[in-house]
Amino acid sequence: MVRKIILIPIGKNKNLTSFILNLSNIFIKNNKNFSFFNPFIETQSNLKQNIKNSSYYLKKKNKFINFIKPLFIKNFSILLKKKNYSLYLEKLLDNYYLYNNKKIVLIEGIQFHQDISINFFNQLNLDIARILNAEIIFIITPENDFFEDLKYKFHFIKNFFLKNNCFKVLGVFINSYNKIKLNHISHTNKLLSYNNKKKIYKLKNFIYKNILILGMFYKYKYYFSIKLEKLISFLNAKILFYKKKNTKINYIVFFSNQNINEIYNFKKNVLLIISFNYFDNFKKILFLKKKYIQCSLLFIGNNKSFFIHSRIYKRLKKNGISIFFLNINLFNLLYYLHQINYLYHKKCKKKEYKKNSFILFSNINSIFLSKKNKVKKFSSYKFLYKLKKLSKKQKKIIILPEGENLKIIKAAYLCHKFNICNCLLIGNLNEIHKKFFLLGLSIPKNLKIYDPKDISKNYIKICKKTYNNLIIYDYKKFLEKNTIILSMFILMNTVKFHGIVAGIENTTANVIRPALKIVKMKKNINLISSIFFMLFPDKVFIYGDCAINPNPNEIDLSEIAIQSADSAQIFGITPKIAMLSYSTNNSGSGLMVDKIRIATELVKKKRPDLIIEGPIQYDAAIDKNISKIKFSKSIISGDANIFIFPDLNSGNITYKAVQRSCSIFSLGPMIQGLKKPVNDLSRGASTEDILYTIALTVIQSIDNNF
Structure with missing residues (x-):
């Protein structure tokens, strides 16, 4: 599994390159080979060489780093057009898959440029993270008022990046430097005497909930090195137990769920800061293992009395661990450490310290270099990209019976332009030529056009066997008018054709009925069904059945579930x-609930390999917190991606309500259970809808995974 980490700058961050250079040291020192990807490079001219960016400096520093080819653009205003934006994101994915050959990829987020709105760059970084399925680290450079700016940017991260987006966020690095104006600093020995401060910032912790501070970056020449006594004095922390004198502190580590297993690796030069919010986890890890920790401990929060009377305090004291206490929250502590570091380094003139810019660590090695077993997920954009890429490899031929329709003609042209497949249009030859001319498009060389008048005679005998209530003369007229039926005869009696896409001018019934009679169902299949791919920005859901079966029984529902799982x-x-269902687990009763329960049991018997839950309500199926409340023993735990509706009413209403209300792209219906794929279009389908339905049909005609 490839580990992708994107560094997203928040606000006007002009120091990202130096941050990346220092971050690359961690990978290099740990002998980890990685790829570096700067997705877009603005040239402002046609010259592509000697651009002094992060890639330029990394190449000078280490020749063994793999560089993924960036996209060169004159300026970012080119991306303001919707078509260009999508095209460049697709090229970005092309470059990533073509040039990456490492298991770790470090991605540089796009920095703000003054000529375009900052929201554009935030959205661009969001989309890059989404399509690459990358874990995010936010880089904050506080300006002027350190604390107020920090507070605002954390609030922005929560409300823009994290709201309604399912990202894996590793945390935040605070990218500080010595040009910041440090207000409210006392220059006495009691540097941070809280009682004497005119202004103490009290932050609301809920604003920063679930956002871990990974550390601070300082643009200094020296290691952070300070005597423990002096640091504790500066912080005005209370000494609970202090045995080891003259200890020097080189690293400060914040204890969290991400580093609970590595506290035994921390040596005497580490000060481990533990919030009482994480105290239970800290206590568990100490009692589970019989080893002793070596580092000094600073507890922060307001549970001092509880801590002093605990067994853990007595055990630490017995082992000779220095313990300190400070009644303060993490963000106030960061502010004070920032001030201490600035003033201390201003006075420090010793040259024996090695060059390094990171001074506050939160177990960086484990965060960046650990192996993550991540579930393969698709963003909507990546799913559509994969559809096009996989269909290109197959070189299939898809029949489009409504060949005189303008949208169908445009979609067929794009299929040939992008090499998705070869299309066969059925319609009047002169009419199709005229419409290509009106659209200003040239007819692709590989595009075939069949006039029904010329080919209907080839299928009269076959038609007579299927529809035996007409005379011979009527069959010819019947086929000339019914291009849907004609195309199905072509599909089933000519080996080289692989699927049909129709419905832009015909009802679902007019597409499905002849498909059942001519194409027919697969062996051991009792019914056909449909699914819709609901493409949310950060995930892909499958809804079934929303187009075919009005009121399926228990057996039908089990078939629909199995077919949908196989399609997925x-x-x-x-x-x-x-x-x-309207009920979760055993919370309700009734005929409809019983039907879902029986259908679920049937699926489990037929296909024990499938993960399935039912009856279950929609909210419990997609929300982990609600799932814990309503169905604590659920095996899908609020992480469902296939939703089987009890009837056509609920399915069709829901998919259209979600599609229109959430403004998402809905792909389908895709018909399941036929010998060869025949897919129906909505009569309101756009050219884009048709294009992706054709790509879907190409992939459906094979049995390969992505």
Whole structure:
């Protein structure tokens, strides 16, 4: 599994390159080979060489780093057009897959440029993280008023980046430097006497909930090195137990859930800061292992009396660990450490310290270099990109019966332009030529056009066997008018054709009925069904059945669930099925609930390999917190990606309500259970909808995963 980490600057961050250079040291020192990706480089001219950016300095520093080829653009205003934006993001993915050959990828986020709105760059970074499925580290450079600016930027991260976005956020680095104006600093020995301060910032902790501070970066020449006594004196912390005198502190580590297993690796030169919010985890790890820790401890919070009377305090004291206490929250502590570091280094003239800019660590090695077993997820953009890329490899031929329709003609042209497949249009030859001319498009060489008048005679005998209530003369007229039926005869009686996409001018019934009669169902299949791919920005859901079966019984529902799971696997999605109902588990009763319960049991018997839950309500199927409340023993735990509706009413209403209300891209319906793929289009489908439905049909005609 490739580990991708994107560094996203928040605000006007002009010091990102130096941060990246120092961060690369961690990988190099740990003998970890990595790729570096700067997605977009603004040239302001046609010259692409000698641009002094992060890649330029990294190349000078280490020749063994793998560099993924960036996209060179004259200026970012080019991306303001929607078509250009999508095109460049697709090229970005092309470069990533073509040039990456490492298991760790470090991605540089795009920095703010004054000529374009800062929101544009935030959205661009969001989309890059989304399509690459990258873990995020935010880089904050506080300006002027350190604390107020820090507070604002954390608030912005929560409300712009984290709200309604399912990202894996590693945390935040505070990228500080000596040009910051340090207000409210006392220059006495009691540097941070809280009682004497005119202004004490009291932050609301809920604003920063679940955002871990990984550390601070300082643009200094020396290691952070200070005597423990002096540091504790500066902080005005209370000594609970102090045995080891003259200890020098070189690293400060914040204890969190991410570094609970590595506290035994911290040596005497480490001060471990533990918030009482994490105290239970700290206590568990100490009692589970019989080893002794070596580092000094600083507890922060307001549970001092509880801590002093605990067994853990007595054990630490017995082992000779220095213990200190400070009634303060983490963010106030960061502010004071920032001031201490600035003033201390201003006075420090010793040259024996090695050159290094990181002074506050939160177990960086484990965060960056640990192996993560991540579930394969698709963002909507990446899913569509994969559809196009996989369909390009197959070189299939798809029949489009409504060949005279303008949208169909545009989609067929784009299919040939992007090499998605070769299309066959059925319609009047002169009419199709005229419409290509009106659209200003040239007819691709590989595009075939079949006039129904010329080819209908080839299928009269076959048609007679299927529809035996007409005379011979009527069959010819019947086929000329019914291009949908004609295309199905072509599909089933000519080996080289692989699928049909229709419905832009015909109802679902007019597409599905002849498909059942001519194409027919697969062996051991009792019904056909449909699914929709609901493409949310950060995930892909599958809804079924929303187009075919009005009122499926228990057996039908189990078939729909199994077919939907098999379809999901073709498209690289690991199925987690929720059998939807108005009741969760045993909270309700009734005929509808019983139907879902029986259908779920049938699926478990037929396919024990599938992850399935039912009956379950929609909120419990997608929300982990609600799942814990309503169904604590649920095996999908609020992480479902396939949703089977109890009937066509609920399915069709829900998919359209979600599609229109959330303004998401909905792909389908994709028909399941036929011998060869025949997919229906909505009569309101756009050219883009048709294009991706064709790509979907190409992939459906094979059985390869992504």
